[in-house]
Structure formats: structure tokens, C-alpha cells
Amino acid sequence: MNMAEHVKHGEYITEIKTGFSIYKQVVAPQIGVSGGRELGGANFSLGWSYLTEPFLMVAEAHKHDFDQIVFFFGGDPNSIGDFDAEVEMDVNGEMSTINYPACVYIPKGTMHGPLNVKIVTRPFTFIDVTLSPGFSIRPVPPGSERQ
Numbered sequence: 001m002n003m004a005e006h007v008k009h010g011e012y013i014t015e016i017k018t019g020f021s022i023y024k025q026v027v028a029p030q031i032g033v034s035g036g037r038e039l040g041g042a043n044f045s046l047g048w049s050y051l052t053e054p055f056l057m058v059a060e061a062h063k064h065d066f067d068q069i070v071f072f073f074g075g076d077p078n079s080i081g082d083f084d085a086e087v088e089m090d091v092n093g094e095m096s097t098i099n100y101p102a103c104v105y106i107p108k109g110t111m112h113g114p115l116n117v118k119i120v121t122r123p124f125t126f127i128d129v130t131l132s133p134g135f136s137i138r139p140v141p142p143g144s145e146r147q
Contacts, residue, residue: 036133
């Protein structure tokens with residue numbers, strides 16, 4: 001994530017600044033908070049994105065040495081249950097089609113990917129949580145990287 005510097009307001013409060021995704025298809029500003037940078041080394045990091053168009057987010061299977069949870073839900077704050085998109089995601093060799101609000105728990109060491117946002121009829125929210133002081137890093141598929 002290309003994030004502006006967050007601002008500390010005392011020991012426990014951080015003012016969050018928006019930034020932009022590493023993916024060129026994610027055009028809205030996003031938020032990222034790293035446990036290692038903003039939360040005193042906590043094993044928790046979060047990336048929040050608003051997705052408006054199809055793209056391949058993760059091309060290849062990979063794994064992490066921490067648990068990860070990803071969320072998909074509607075982008076209208078008055079109707080977050082209204083999820084009108086289709087995402088294909090492989091977890092541990094099982095490909096699933098997500099066309100409903102969902103969370104996906106990925107235990108540490110579990111192979112996952114690809115993750116392909118196939119259809120976006122209405123924009124939706126994607127949240128990536130890692131139980132780690134850093135973000136989930138994976139290669140950006142060719143053609144998706146922000147210049």
C-alpha cells in the first residue's frame with residue numbers, strides 16, 4: 001500500500017491517513033494499518049479497499065506464517081448485505097465462488113490463491129486482516145501493478 005504517514009495522538013490513538021492500492025484497478029483511496037508500525041508491534045494488520053471493477057488480485061497459490069481473514073460485503077453503508085459481485089477464490093485446493101457477503105478464514109500455512117474478482121455489478125468492500133504485525137504480501141499479477 002502506498003500510504004501517507006499516520007499521525008500518533010498519544011500512546012494508544014493513531015490518526016489514519018488514506019493511501020492508494022498497489023493494484024491499478026483499485027481507484028478509490030484505501031486504508032491500511034500495520035500492527036508493527038502503528039499498533040506497537042501488535043499481531044494485527046488491516047487493509048480496507050473499495051472495489052469497483054474486475055481484476056485478478058492474486059495469480060498464484062501461496063501461504064503465510066500467520067492467520068489471515070478476508071471479508072467481502074456490499075459497498076453501500078446503508079445496505080452492506082447487498083453484495084452484487086462474483087469472486088473466485090481458492091483455499092487449500094478448493095475453488096469457491098463468492099457471490100454473497102462473506103468472510104474467509106485462512107489458517108497459517110494454508111495454501112490459498114488465486115483470487116479473481118470476476119464480476120462487479122455494484123462496488124463492494126474488501127477487507128484483508130492478518131494476525132501479523134505486517135500486511136499479507138504477495139506478487140501483483142502482471143498488468144495489475146500501479147505505475
